[in-house]
Amino acid sequence: MDISKPRQTVDESMNQLSLSPPDKPSFLTGTVRAPGSYSQPPKRALKPFASEDIKILLLENVNQSALGNLKEQGYQVEFLKSSLSEDELVEKIKGVHAVGIRSKTRLTRRVLEAADNLIVIGCFCIGTNQVDLEFAAERGIAVFNSPYANSRSVAELVIGEIICLSRQVGDRSMEIHYGEWNKVSNGCWEIRGKTLGIIGYGHIGSQLSVLAEAMGLHVVYYDVLPIMPLGSAKQLSSLHELLHRADFISCHVPASPETKNMISNAEFAAMKNGSYLINASRGTVVDIPSMIAASKSGKLAGAAIDVYPAEPAGNGKGKFADSLNSWTSELCSCRNIIMTPHIGGSTEEAQYNIGLEVSDALTRYINEGNSVSAVNFPEVSLRSLTEADTNVVRVLFAHKNVPGVLRQVNEILVNHNIKAQFSDSRGEIAYLVADISDCSSSSLETLHSRLESLPGKINTRLLY
Numbered sequence: 001m002d003i004s005k006p007r008q009t010v011d012e013s014m015n016q017l018s019l020s021p022p023d024k025p026s027f028l029t030g031t032v033r034a035p036g037s038y039s040q041p042p043k044r045a046l047k048p049f050a051s052e053d054i055k056i057l058l059l060e061n062v063n064q065s066a067l068g069n070l071k072e073q074g075y076q077v078e079f080l081k082s083s084l085s086e087d088e089l090v091e092k093i094k095g096v097h098a099v100g101i102r103s104k105t106r107l108t109r110r111v112l113e114a115a116d117n118l119i120v121i122g123c124f125c126i127g128t129n130q131v132d133l134e135f136a137a138e139r140g141i142a143v144f145n146s147p148y149a150n151s152r153s154v155a156e157l158v159i160g161e162i163i164c165l166s167r168q169v170g171d172r173s174m175e176i177h178y179g180e181w182n183k184v185s186n187g188c189w190e191i192r193g194k195t196l197g198i199i200g201y202g203h204i205g206s207q208l209s210v211l212a213e214a215m216g217l218h219v220v221y222y223d224v225l226p227i228m229p230l231g232s233a234k235q236l237s238s239l240h241e242l243l244h245r246a247d248f249i250s251c252h253v254p255a256s257p258e259t260k261n262m263i264s265n266a267e268f269a270a271m272k273n274g275s276y277l278i279n280a281s282r283g284t285v286v287d288i289p290s291m292i293a294a295s296k297s298g299k300l301a302g303a304a305i306d307v308y309p310a311e312p313a314g315n316g317k318g319k320f321a322d323s324l325n326s327w328t329s330e331l332c333s334c335r336n337i338i339m340t341p342h343i344g345g346s347t348e349e350a351q352y353n354i355g356l357e358v359s360d361a362l363t364r365y366i367n368e369g370n371s372v373s374a375v376n377f378p379e380v381s382l383r384s385l386t387e388a389d390t391n392v393v394r395v396l397f398a399h400k401n402v403p404g405v406l407r408q409v410n411e412i413l414v415n416h417n418i419k420a421q422f423s424d425s426r427g428e429i430a431y432l433v434a435d436i437s438d439c440s441s442s443s444l445e446t447l448h449s450r451l452e453s454l455p456g457k458i459n460t461r462l463l464y
């Protein structure tokens with residue numbers, strides 16, 4: 001089955017086609033192939049020592065894909081549709097091993113102090129500033145998010161906007177909504193054979209490149225890093241060369257001091273007359289007053305803007321106003337400007353994929369201690385243990401990044417054969433994962449209490 005396509009099903013009651021989320025891609029599930037289908041031996045499922053059943057609290061109606069995934073692991077999952085206040089969380093988080101949130105739940109220092117069993121947090125979204133990341137790391141709590149699961153959704157929106165701008169669809173649609181019939185071809189173009197300039201050739205920029213070439217566009221891109229082109233795209237050595245060559249310019253860079261007002265008066269001056277600008281990256285990247293001037297002078301034939309320097313905290317009428325950004329009304333009065341409320345990544349598929357990605361990260365951390373892609377914690381991974389690894393125990397030890405701790409740990413592990421060991425640090429926190437063999441279940445308690453007694457310890461977990 002082609003996993004890139006959503007399944008089409010016939011909804012009999014409606015007698016029409018409906019879209020259901022795609023099957024869970026196997027690369028996201030970490031699923032082990034059936035024995036015999038591949039030469040790798042089956043993965044051994046590890047159990048936590050000195051810990052009761054894993055309890056997970058999911059808030060803010062995270063996608064059902066996450067709920068299914070976590071229940072499949074046998075965890076006890078409590079699922080709430082809404083967020084909780086700080087006071088409610090302080091009570092609710094007691095005894096919980098993992099908590100899943102979106103952007104509304106604030107995991108403050110006070111909440112984390114009350115979290116007596118918490119080992120991991122999943123942010124089922126892109127941002128993580130709703131969590132006190134530093135304090136979480138100090139408590140040995142790893143935090144995961146999903147920054148790239150919506151890349152395709154953004155790239156698809158941009159493709160749609162390129163066509164809509166080129167055909168002035170936004171203006172025609174608005175006019176006809178108000179009863180005006182305006183059938184014109186003047187200034188309306190096919191996109192085939194035109195040049196798209198992509199600024200920032202990362203996850204989204206490169207997806208866009210592939211889609212754009214399939215539509216007959218020539219693609220050039222500019223990135224601070226040398227990046228292998230996809231298809232026939234060409235990397236250019238300067239931003240100004242791109243601005244000079246492109247008919248459509250699309251920004252896909254992060255917010256940073258270097259990208260603040262990256263497209264301003266000088267950059268509009270360098271563009272071809274009648275070019276189009278798209279920004280679905282971050283609101284600080286394009287200097288909007290300069291863009292309004294370029295639109296009014298005819299330098300720009302159109303623009304599509306999905307992100308703004310200041311954005312309303314919630315949905316509602318009258319929220320996008322001059323009180324938010326002083327130029328709002330002027331921007332709204334420009335011709336052929338498509339404005340959307342930061343919906344580039346807002347699709348059912350993206351939510352579904354975020355649910356899978358973050359719940360997989362939680363599962364890998366809980367079951368194997370794998371912290372790769374954590375946003376606040378040292379990133380450590382050891383290969384999975386297999387059925388052949390009998391009497392092997394995995395030691396997960398988060399500790400203060402101070403001299404001498406590893407020596408003390410290894411003194412405790414010295415009577416075992418260390419099959420594999422990996423340690424890394426991030427700021428003041430270090431994390432060690434070690435697989436030790438010849439470890440009987442009767443020695444686990446002693447091992448656990450000796451590691452727990454080390455002065456630099458943050459938390460200890462043993463998986464066997």
Ligand SMILES: NC(=O)c1ccc[n+]([C@@H]2O[C@H](COP(=O)([O-])OP(=O)(O)OC[C@H]3O[C@@H](n4cnc5c(N)ncnc54)[C@H](O)[C@@H]3O)[C@@H](O)[C@H]2O)c1
Pocket residue numbers: 147148150151154199200201202203204205222223224225252253254255256258259280281282306307342343344345346
């Ligand atoms: N509109 C939305 O809903 C939405 C959704 C997802 C992501 N985004 C935003 O889109 C942007 C791109 O996301 P991504 O996932 O592709 O990021 P990414 O990190 O994969 O790619 C960013 C690319 O920009 C390049 N870059 C950084 N600084 C640069 C500079 N000064 N000049 C040129 N290139 C530079 C990097 O080298 C990298 O290749 C981000 O700002 C992200 O926040 C928006």
